[in-house]
Amino acid sequence: MKADKSIVVGMDFSPDCDRTLSVVERLAKAKDEGLTVVHALDQSVADRLNRNDTTTRRNGILSPSNSVKLECVRRSHCDVLLVRENQKTEFRKIVACVDFSAGSEKAVERAHRMAKQDGAKLEILHVYPPIEKQIASRHYFIPILSEVVSENDDIAEVKIRKELKTLTEKSTDGSVECSNIILRQLDHKRAIIDYLNTSGVDLVVMGKRGRANMREMILGTTAERVVNHAQCSVLLVNPK
DSSP: OOOOSEEEEEOOSSHHHHHHHHHHHHHHHHTTOEEEEEOOOOHHHHHHHHTTOHHHHHHOOOOOOHHHHHHHHHHOSSOEEEOOTTOOSSOSEEEEEOOSSTTHHHHHHHHHHHHHHHTOEEEEEEEEOOHHHHHHHTTOOSOOOHHHHHHHHHHHHHHHHHHHHHHHHHHOOSOSOEEEEEEEOSOHHHHHHHHHHHTTOSEEEEESSOSOOHHHHHHOOHHHHHHHHOSSEEEEEOOO
16 A cells, blocks of 8 residues: 655644644654645735734734635645544544545555554445435335335345445455444435544545535535534545
8 A cells, every 4th residue: 555755734823733733743753754834824914924913923823714624625636634623642443434436445545554553443434325215305106115125225235245345355454453334324424424423433534536426516525524524533535
């Protein structure tokens, strides 16, 4: 598994950034990689500093808004790690979210590498919509036997478990405790966020781009929802 060549940290001198820097310093040291700290100063703030504005100097620079974080996620061509303020120094439980798109294998590889480094538990999570709820959401008027729906749900889950097992065996080496989690939920974004926020997860790893349809492109991707609502740290992997 290929390691990163270098790590860049965005710094705005907020408490969040102090925590981020301590986590990233540990990751860079463990992989013997370069670390660059970058601070972008707004021109209006720079002008005030040049005028010796004591209020600006005393209050410092405000934390970046969610819109800034999302722009980094959308526009960057590298992997992006967002560290939450309450993050401990090491990750103890890591979840890799997969949808069997091009980025899923790389997300599992990155999650496995970080779990191996920190001695963390690794879970590989997939959410799929039950056939019964798909039918109900589309308002079909054709009567379908519940036995048929249940049987097809079971067949779908068996297939997914096989695909998860294949992905796990291909992307991990058995050196960390690893388990596969399958959730049956129609709203996969909400299912992922609820699981992350109620299962003691320290870090979620997922691809920046998944199997998005046009509706998702308009309303926002799963990755962006996770960035906005998950309480754990987030590592977004560039599939390329």
